[in-house]
Amino acid sequence: MIKGKAYRTYLLILAVSFMVIGLLLAGSGASIAEASSREIIELKASGRQGAATPVNITLKGKPVKQQGIQGKEGVLVPLELIRKGLKLPVQYDKNSKTYTIQRQNVTVQLQPADIGAKAIVDGSTLVLPYEWKEIDGMPYVSIKVLTDNLGYTTEWDEKTKTLNLVPHRLNNIKIHTKTISKTLPEATIKVEYPQVSGLKNKGAEEKINTLLQSRADSFVEKSIKEAKESQPSPNGSPYEYLGNYMVTFNRKGLLSILEQTYAYTGGAHGNSIREGLTFNLKDGKLLTLDEILKGNPNYRSIVDPVIAAKLKQTEGYFGGFETIGNNANYYLKDDGVVIFFQLYDYLPYVFGFPEFYFPFSELGVALK
Structure with a gap:
């Protein structure tokens, strides 16, 4: 397990990178599901983000009884709204002080603490907590719990200052987490990775x-080799390794996963x-961005000029971006794609992973 200075640095990197996402995305103006979408930033900029500022919530255009509030990083919704308004099972375990929310085959566990609610999704521990x-x-929790994990968009x-929640049917599959943990004299290693079940095509x-x-x-193999060959550290x-x-997307026959590995040496x-x-769940094929956007x-x-302009507007930009090329890093999110770059590709380390969101509607593509 990562701890001490290395762990704190790791969290800082991720926190900064997610914050920068909000500054760099080229959103459609249709969604405020997350702090990274354009409307949330505009709400903050206009000074309407007071901690208890109410936000009207509708479900598929129909009002629900409970209201949300504007938090520090986006809209917060009461768990009572999730339970009564959305009719999702919400259970509380007094012993573990854990709230459990379920939708279809997805289970989200929330463990509130001073820094937010730690989230465990289908056995996978998310690095950053949700605002709580x-x-x-x-209790109120970030609406990102719904949009990140449970198939909702917003x-x-x-005009009416109303946030409309739109539920989508998730793929009828199950995802569970497997863990590899190793403790060596030279390093500690822990990797969580997903496995899927329930596909009709067992070959896929x-x-x-x-x-x-x-x-x-x-x-894990590369980490062990590096640790044994390179120790001692400065x-x-x-050494510490984490995966x-x-x-990020689990519907319409597609499954999109964002993996992250971390190494402290x-x-x-x-x-x-x-x-x-x-992945295409019909045949198990790993899809390129060209294949996703073949329409x-x-x-x-469309994307190259937007990314170029955003990078040039960012202080510290190294220069050199011309096009995302043929093998762009991407994942699916909400109703679009997120194109991203690695640390140091075009911006200093402190900016984290530059990410750019493009709705399918802006790209002239519709997923069937």
């Missing part, structure tokens, strides 16, 4: 699971790498 607040004994009506299921497991095994401490993942900070994996072969003429 209690008002008059009523629409913002500026095996193909996906084999790839996901082989990626985790490969990371500060004399063991985790998050499911001494020095001021560690290094992280992200990779997006999007518009000229999509680069």
Whole structure:
């Protein structure tokens, strides 16, 4: 387990990178599901983000009784709204002080703490906690719990100041988390990776699971080799390696996963790498961005100028961006794609992973 200075640095990297996402995305203006979408930033900029500022909530255009509030990083909704308004099972375990929310085959566990609610999704521990607040004994959590994990997207009506929740049917599959943990004299290693079940095509299921497991095994093998060959570290401490993942899209026969690995081998900070994996559940094929956006072969003429402009507007930009090329890093999210770059590709380390969101509607593509 990562701990101490290395762990704190790791969390800082991720926190900064997610914050930067909000500053760089090229959103459609239709969603305020997350702090990274454009409307949330506009709400903050206009000074309407007071901690207890109410937000009207509708479900598929129909009002629900409970209201949300504007939090520090986006809209917060009461768990009572999730239970009564959305009619999702919400259970509380007094012993573990854990709230459990379920939708279809997805289970989200929330463990509130001073820094927010730690989230465990289908056995996978998310690195960053969700914003959490209690008002008059009523718990509120970031709406990102719904949009990140439970198949909801959102629409913002500026005129009525109303956030509309739109539920989508998730793929009828199950995802569970496997863990590889090793403690060596030279290093500690922990990797969480997903495995899927319930696919009609068992060959496709095996193909996906084999790839996901082989990626985790490969990371562990490379970590062990590096630790044994490179120790001792500059500060004399063991190396630390971590791998985790998050499911970002799980519908319409597609499964998109964002993997992140982290390595601390001494020095001021560690290094992280992200990779997006999007699978066609019918045949288990790993899809490129060209294949996802085949409805518009000229999509680069849309995304390249937007990304170039955003990067040039960012202080510290190294220069050099011309096009995302043929093998862009991406993952699916909400109703669009997120194109991203690695640390140091075009911006200083402190900016984290630059990410750019493009709705399918802006790209002239519709997922069937």
